[in-house]
Every structure is written in C-alpha cells, then in structure tokens.
Amino acid sequence: MKVLLVGNPNVGKSVIFSRLTGMDVISSNYPGTTVDYAHGHLKKDGEIHDIIDVPGMYSLKPENKTEEVALKMIQEGDVLINVLNATNLERSLNLTLQLIQLEKPLLLAINMMDDAKRKGISIDFEKIQTLLGVPCIPTSAITGQGIKPLTDRINDAVISGYITNEENRWNETGKIIDQVQQIQHTKPSILEKLKEATIRPITGFPLLVAILLGSFSIIKHLGGSLKKMVFKPLFDEYWTPVMFKLSDWIGDNQLLHDLLIGQLIRDNIHYGQSFGLLTTGLFVPIGIVLPYVIIFFILLAILEDTGYIPRIAVMMDRLMHKAGLHGLSVIPLLLGLGCNVPGAMAIRILEDKKQKFIAMTLLAITIPCMSLQAMLFGILGPYGFKGLGIVFGTLLITFFALGFLMRKSIKGTSPEIFIEIPPYRFPYL
Numbered sequence: 001m002k003v004l005l006v007g008n009p010n011v012g013k014s015v016i017f018s019r020l021t022g023m024d025v026i027s028s029n030y031p032g033t034t035v036d037y038a039h040g041h042l043k044k045d046g047e048i049h050d051i052i053d054v055p056g057m058y059s060l061k062p063e064n065k066t067e068e069v070a071l072k073m074i075q076e077g078d079v080l081i082n083v084l085n086a087t088n089l090e091r092s093l094n095l096t097l098q099l100i101q102l103e104k105p106l107l108l109a110i111n112m113m114d115d116a117k118r119k120g121i122s123i124d125f126e127k128i129q130t131l132l133g134v135p136c137i138p139t140s141a142i143t144g145q146g147i148k149p150l151t152d153r154i155n156d157a158v159i160s161g162y163i164t165n166e167e168n169r170w171n172e173t174g175k176i177i178d179q180v181q182q183i184q185h186t187k188p189s190i191l192e193k194l195k196e197a198t199i200r201p202i203t204g205f206p207l208l209v210a211i212l213l214g215s216f217s218i219i220k221h222l223g224g225s226l227k228k229m230v231f232k233p234l235f236d237e238y239w240t241p242v243m244f245k246l247s248d249w250i251g252d253n254q255l256l257h258d259l260l261i262g263q264l265i266r267d268n269i270h271y272g273q274s275f276g277l278l279t280t281g282l283f284v285p286i287g288i289v290l291p292y293v294i295i296f297f298i299l300l301a302i303l304e305d306t307g308y309i310p311r312i313a314v315m316m317d318r319l320m321h322k323a324g325l326h327g328l329s330v331i332p333l334l335l336g337l338g339c340n341v342p343g344a345m346a347i348r349i350l351e352d353k354k355q356k357f358i359a360m361t362l363l364a365i366t367i368p369c370m371s372l373q374a375m376l377f378g379i380l381g382p383y384g385f386k387g388l389g390i391v392f393g394t395l396l397i398t399f400f401a402l403g404f405l406m407r408k409s410i411k412g413t414s415p416e417i418f419i420e421i422p423p424y425r426f427p428y429l
Contacts (some may be wrong), residue, residue, distance in 0.1 A: 323403025
C-alpha cells in the first residue's frame, strides 16, 4: 500500500515521516523534474507499506512546479495521511476539504499539539472525526506523541462522505473551526516576543548581525579548541608512530618517501611542512578543516531547527533585491558557507533562470566554503576580527557590486518572496 503524507509546508510531515520509517529512507527526484521527495517503508502487522513524504502544498490548484509534482503524487497514492498544524488549524483544514473531494482513503494527523497547548488552543478531535467522517489522531511528532496510534490506524483510513462547496470553502473551514476549537488567550511568551523582534527591521538587523558575528566567533573558537584538544593529539600520539614505521619500511626509496611521508623536519614529521600524502595530505582536511566544518554544521542545524533561517530570508528580502535576488536566496547562500555543492543544489528553489544564474555566479565567486573559511581562520585568526573583516568585507562588497551589475544587465524580473515562517522552538537533540 502506498501511503502519502500530505499537508502545508512546515506542518511537521518530514518529522512524522522519520518517525514512521526510521533510517530506511531514500531521497530522490520525481521523474523528469528537480523536485525531490523522501521515500521509505513501514512494516506493520506483517505488511510493508510504502511511505512517501509529499512536498508541501497549499492547494490542489498548483501555483508552482513543486505543487504540480505534489498533485501528481497524490493521484498515484492509495492512502492519504493529511498532516495538519494544530496552531493554524483553519488554513490546514482548507487543504483537507480539497483532499476529501479526491475520494481517496483519508486519515488526519493533527500535529504540533505541544505548541497548541502552550498557546492555549484546545481541539475536539472526536468532533472533527464526526463532522468529516475520517479518523483523526492528535500527534506531536518531535516528542513522538501519537505516532503509535497513527500507525495502528493506517488501515482505518476511509473515503469521507463529507460534501464540500468549492466556492465557499473558507466559510466551511470557519464553521468547522467554530465547532471544534477553543482558544484561551495567554500572555505572549519570550519566544513570541523574540519572533516579533527578529522580523521587525529596527531590531531584526542588529540581531541578525549579532547572530552572524556570534556564529563566526563560535566557529573560530570551538573549531580551534576541537582541533587543538582532539584532532592534533590524535595525529601526534597515534598517527605519527605509524608514519615512522612506514618511513623505516620504505628505507632509501626517496621518491616514495617524499610522496607518502614528505620531508622530515629536524628528523621529525611536521604536519604543516612535510607535505606527504599521508601526513600533510591527511592532516589539512582532517586535522585543520574538519573541526571547523563540524562546528559549522552543528550551528546551521540549530539555526534551522529553531526556525530562525526563514526569518533571515524575510529580513534580507529587500536587500537581496539589490543583487537581483529575493530573500529565499539567502538559504542556498548560507548552505554555500558550509559547502558550495549543496548550496548550488539548493538554488533550484529559486523560481526563474535569471535568479538562478545570478545566485550561482555569486555563490561561485563570493561565497567561501567552510574549507576555505577554515584556512582563512587559521591564517588570519591571530589578527582577530580586523584581519577577517578585511577579507569578508571585500567579499561582501563584491557580492552586491557584481549582483547589481547582473541585475541591470540580465533580462528578467525578480519575483517577490513567498515563504512560510514556522514558529520558534527549541532544537531537539
């Protein structure tokens, strides 16, 4: 049975997918497109179900290539699990009413119940099930709440007998919400106040600069500490004796010795100057670059999981238009700071060829990947922010100057940003 997870963007489909499939996941492109999706398996009561995480969509009337692919996938599915956002139930139900019209077996998973409780939102799940005629399960995918009941009821998915009016769908969702949802107003939490502060330009830009400077500082210091305390001793205490034994075994074959081990400095291996494949050739990527790469991706994961990166896109939208891009281009460019390859792959989220060309050019010329940054930190670290500021400041000026020239010289327009902003949440280990 082919089971499809369907819902709006940022409702937790991917987390539910991970809970259902574990590590048995395949990511691939839909045939003939660059739109990717995740595919896995769930074994239940001796049966193996194909679980597919459908790209997020708002309507069955496609507005872009991603929604076109999502609609095709839905038409190919046997069972639909519609994942809804408990904190924004009315908008999620709008898609639910459209899915009902497809007359496919349907199951509702109302996710983010932990966030809903914090916001004083209570939902009558039995009433939803009675009104729409399909099973309804509350879930909190991050904590795992409701995942087992969801798997237990996959075979209970049924075709709804609910009759919808396409013309007045929003009125219908409003009437349903009035019957199934109650909200107790609570004082704004610290995270809600922070959400407002990070989007408003007056407070958002200083916070953005502080977060970026803090991130670079953390990468520099923790990466350096990791290199000094873990990787360098690893080479000095465990790898150096192996290299000396290899040196003795090679003997008088100077060419092979220079190739594998390099030159001995004062009868010792110097990982920065010996320049052998097995000495400097291993130490530079593993002992110098890798510590900074590890810290960078940990920080990037935290920024993603907290929900801050989409806010960077919103904050940077007007500024990015100066370079012929919109705010969403910040995400692949940020990925490029880790590695240009996933950054280049992420550029496909941009909508037109002009934006993709500008973003790819700027990524290749002005965005240093983490291995380059590690070398810059290693060389300019002793000079502090002054030394690093000159290099990164030059790259920043080049970024906007080159982007401005391409925006003026390349035909086409830069569309406005359209992005879902998820709620702030603490990242889970």
